[in-house]
């Protein structure tokens with residue numbers, strides 16, 4: 394998967410609609426301290442489904458919404474869209490589309506909602522889309538400030554998680570959990586059926 398564009402509005406310091414094109418090769422973002430460089434990386438993690446407000450440097454998830462300044466009132470919503478190109482190899486969850494557009498929007502008091510190529514989807518679906526493409530909100534490829542030290546000193550279990558993500562199999566864990574839940578429900582239905590049948594004998 395190759396990220397081609399990031400669109401933001403009302404997200405943290407990006408109060409006005411902003412678009413960042415990510416061309417082939419290396420893209421550098423430069424600017425003075427506090428201008429919003431880290432906010433851009435956070436926007437990528439957020440649209441990929443980040444659920445921890447703390448890792449967005451906030452107390453609650455609504456803290457990603459533009460909070461206002463001395464001269465500008467706060468906003469009621471934040472929206473981030475990521476445009477990507479999916480490659481065939483490794484992207485198990487693709488449905489034939491090569492272009493992927495995922496949007497996450499949060500409104501004050503109403504929580505987050507996701508859309509994928511114009512359709513409403515669940516957070517879980519978004520996590521699967523990115524996990525199958527060997528990326529996601531917790532991908533080791535997204536390295537925030539101070540994370541390099543943490544990666545070097547990671548425990549074997551955490552390292553395994555990184556390798557699984559790099560191999561694009563972390564989506565399988567989510568599917569396995571789903572399958573196990575369905576299996577347990579089917580087993581309990583079968584047990585109830587057996588009781589009913591026994592009562593009828």
Ligand code: ATP
Pocket residue numbers: 404405406424425426427428429430431432433456457458459460461
């Ligand atoms: P540095 O180079 O120091 O790491 P940076 O360019 O990475 O800085 P960020 O940390 O991305 O900067 O941005 C911090 C700025 O974003 C601060 O000015 C902060 O006030 C602003 N900011 C963060 N959250 C919000 C919000 N919800 N509403 C308005 N502004 C916000």
